[in-house]
Amino acid sequence: MSKENWDIIRAKYVASAVRADQYPPLRMIEAAFIGRSNVGKSSLINSLCRRNGLARVSATPGKTQTINFYELEAKRVDVGLDVRAKFYLVDLPGYGLS
Ligand SMILES: Nc1nc2c(ncn2[C@@H]2O[C@H](COP(=O)(O)OP(=O)(O)OP(=O)(O)O)[C@@H](O)[C@H]2O)c(=O)[nH]1
Ligand SMILES: [Mg+2]
Numbered sequence: 001m002s003k004e005n006w007d008i009i010r011a012k013y014v015a016s017a018v019r020a021d022q023y024p025p026l027r028m029i030e031a032a033f034i035g036r037s038n039v040g041k042s043s044l045i046n047s048l049c050r051r052n053g054l055a056r057v058s059a060t061p062g063k064t065q066t067i068n069f070y071e072l073e074a075k076r077v078d079v080g081l082d083v084r085a086k087f088y089l090v091d092l093p094g095y096g097l098s
Helices: 041-049
Strands: 006-017 030-033 067-076 084-091
Touching: 006 041, 006 084, 030 041, 041 067, 041 084
Parallel strands: 030 084
Antiparallel strands: 006 067, 067 084
């Protein structure tokens, strides 16, 4: 089976939530990053989206305080057809801060 090659072509912030009723209404696949505070979860989202400043980053742990949803659109670049997919990247508050 050959490997598929996708490019992120669009990324936008859609919502912040601290309760389930604040999650975005549109249901799509979600990929979330979990990890200790300050390990670079938000930076990884910016890097994947190639958008510095999309997710807020800080040298001080505890920057991300809410569950932040980013809507991404990806396009296959290894075939001539226009194949696209949308999904959420979800940034979470880090753990390990007392
Ligand atoms: N050296 C190095 N520093 C990084 C890397 N990724 C992120 N950082 C730095 O690590 C610090 C924390 O980055 P964040 O992306 O805010 O970390 P976070 O995991 O989202 O932190 P919380 O929101 O507190 O959970 C920032 O100063 C970043 O510039 C990396 O790959 N290498
Ligand atoms: Mg963060």
